[in-house]
Amino acid sequence: MGYYKILSEPMQTCMPHYKGLYRSEPFPQSNDEDRFLSLWQRYVQHKLNSMGVTTELTLDELKEFANLATKATGDCYEVIFISETLECPYLAEYYGVDVAGLGGYSMVGENFFTESREFSNGIYHLHDLISQHFRTKLNTNGLFSSQEDAISFLTILNDLTELSPGCVEQEAWNVIHIFKVK
Numbered sequence: 677m678g679y680y681k682i683l684s685e686p687m688q689t690c691m692p693h694y695k696g697l698y699r700s701e702p703f704p705q706s707n708d709e710d711r712f713l714s715l716w717q718r719y720v721q722h723k724l725n726s727m728g729v730t731t732e733l734t735l736d737e738l739k740e741f742a743n744l745a746t747k748a749t750g751d752c753y754e755v756i757f758i759s760e761t762l763e764c765p766y767l768a769e770y771y772g773v774d775v776a777g778l779g780g781y782s783m784v785g786e787n788f789f790t791e792s793r794e795f796s797n798g799i800y801h802l803h804d805l806i807s808q809h810f811r812t813k814l815n816t817n818g819l820f821s822s823q824e825d826a827i828s829f830l831t832i833l834n835d836l837t838e839l840s841p842g843c844v845e846q847e848a849w850n851v852i853h854i855f856k857v858k
Contacts, residue, residue: 677759678759678760678763679757680733680738681701681756682702682756683753683754684700684749684753686698686699687699690785690786693816693817694784694817694819695772695819695854696774696784696785697756697785697854698774698776699780702716702742702748702753704748705748705749715740718737719733735755738857739755739857742754754856754857755856756854756857757854757855758854758855759853760851760852761853764853764857766855767857768858769855769858770853770855771817771819771855772820773819773823773825773852774826774853775820775830775833775850775852776850777849778848783844783845784820806836810825810829810832823851826851827851
């Protein structure tokens with residue numbers, strides 16, 4: 677089963693080409709038009725407690741909402757389909773595989789792969805090796821090209837946490853596929 681989100685361009689803290697889950701969702705301003713506000717209210721009303729938006733909005737309404745959000749904010753929003761499997765029921769562009777928590781926070785998008793991270797407990801060199809290895813597995817969208825690479829990365833994160841508790845954020849990490857719905 678999959679779900680939808682309306683997401684913007686990457687946040688400043690992310691890799692510039694990142695197209696995963698860790699991006700902003702639209703938020704209305706006081707002067708936005710009624711249709712935008714109506715769609716936004718329905719969008720947030722039907723969010724699941726876990727990760728996404730139910731299918732309460734039709735695909736056409738989601739596309740309309742993304743277009744209105746782009747027009748209202750000046751940022752570029754797109755309809756994203758998120759799935760635990762490599763299947764999307766709609767015509768879509770496959771972006772890749774992300775490792776994200778329940779709230780959408782991503783270990784991939786959060787710049788885990790930058791060279792300037794600092795860790796305590798002398799674990800920097802291990803992080804550097806992990807980062808160097810997995811950085812080569814990222815595609816042009818800043819996501820893993822294969823589910824196997826994402827699972828390996830998640831396994832290493834869990835092992836790293838066991839070696840040095842607290843060096844990686846405690847989160848219920850998930851391996852998810854990201855699609856841009858056309």
